[in-house]
Amino acid sequence: MSVTDLLWRFPSVQMAWRNLGRNRVRTALAALGIIIGVVAISSLGIAGVALQQQATTDLGSLTNEVSISAGPDSTADGVTDDQVEEIRSLAGDAAVVPQKSNATTLSARDGTEAFVRVTAVRQASALYTVSAGDSPDRLESGALLTGGTAERLGIELGDPVEYDGRLYRVRGLVESSTGFGGGSELVVPLSALAEQEHYDTVTVVAADGDEAQAIADRLETRFNEGNDDVLSVTSFASTQESIDSFLNTLNLALLGIGSISLVVASVAILNVMLMSTIERRGEIGVLRAVGIRRGEVLRMILAEAAFLGVVGGVVGAVASLGVGLVIFQALSGDPLLVFGWPSVRYLLLGFGFAVTASVLSGIYPAWKAANDPPVEALRG
């Protein structure tokens, strides 16, 4: 059985197909309107997704971290050992990394100088990702240095750096711990700042942003009763959340703009369907005269509108996929990310909107044609 024979079992679809084939230019233009609408919705949606993914990547590991330092109401000049223990008990499985900070100037043999932040920490691996060398779980000797600084000073792995009168061998080159890039940092064992009693910062590294936020909330409740601010607790999860919510708003706005073009397209379909049913008024009168039911005429014309929507939707979705590849290539360098569910969702959304808008636009012309009294219609 051929495709035509199969189609013939669905008379409304078959008739719709034949009718659309009669005026191909008009059909193509109507479908083009839908295609543009789908591309507008889908590619703007995908652009939003790409922006959001890129923002998340840029914020990097910060979002699952909670940063704790002494607040204005603290009696100590830092975070005490007792407080660190309590933080550990409240943090559950999350890594709790107390740090002491200072600053110094490193100089190279050729006299180049670099001002660096000094962070004394034991569990360096929780905070730093090395690009060369290693990042020890327990930093007892040696130091880590930000890659850019090492390059500027001509320091290589294994070279010594001097801090506070002592020499530390550079055992790892790291990215700066702040995801925002830049910054020169020297990471040394806690023993280097032994004379400082309290910790300047405690970083809690949680599994994800939600857990980080939960830990931050528990710490707030425990340490800062009422208006006290014994410990200042900063969670980047909330930053991420506000960025997310901004991007969501932006995305909705983009989708709104995209939808307008689809509304325009469906008005065009309404117009095309209305014109073509008015042109075919006599023909529809013949159909009704020879006993075609009103519902059958209605289905036939709805099928025409749905056809326009399906064809426009499919072509539009494919075109949007192309646009998405370009967007992802430009923003993140990995065009294949467009095949992720967040993007594909917008392709489906665009397609769904196209079919829905087309069918809705077909309802009035179809209803009008189906309910035209046959005598009037035959008169033309």
Added chain:
Amino acid sequence: MAKMTVVELEDAVKRYQSGEETIEALKGVDFAAERGEMVTVIGPSGSGKSTMLNLVGLLDTPTEGTVRVDGRDVTDFTEDELTEERRSGIGFVFQAFHLLPMLTATENVELPSMWDTSRDRRDRAVDLLQRVGLGDRLDHTPNQLSGGQQQRVAIARALINEPKILLADEPTGNLDQDTGRTILDELTRLKEEEGIAIVAVTHDEQLLEYTDRVVHLVDGVIQE
């Protein structure tokens, strides 16, 4: 063949509202068509011929009076019920053929029964086209057919649902004499072989040679 009334108008009145004035197109018409007869309605234009044919074809309902099909009163039928009556019992042949240009001859013949998936309409459509002498034109579209061939396709289409009555509105109006004659021969054959009642409306003198009965309609009144 026993006399059997297929369709009947009784004291049918049809009024149209045209702007301020009311036009009375039919002023109490009594009409009946029997099995196996061919009735021709003639009259000047504006005499109400088309209006009468619309009533007989259940395309329209009378303002007053009664319409019966097979003795059943269908005057107060809804549009959907009338559609079913037309579908099952009435075939139409129009002056301008009114075939659908994007369908082949076979598909045009199938058209009235296209939404009935139950019956084997394709075979019947082919059979009907063969009977009207178009067995070699099955897959031609209307613009590949002559006027006479198109009208024969239209007759085949009118017969697909095995109607009891066939209504022909100027069936030879767009055809030359010889072609018109073949169409009229075809109709005569249907009348005699199938016992179908044929009601034709025409200006064509030629048609009167074939008809069993002539009804004159003047100003909405039948003058036998």
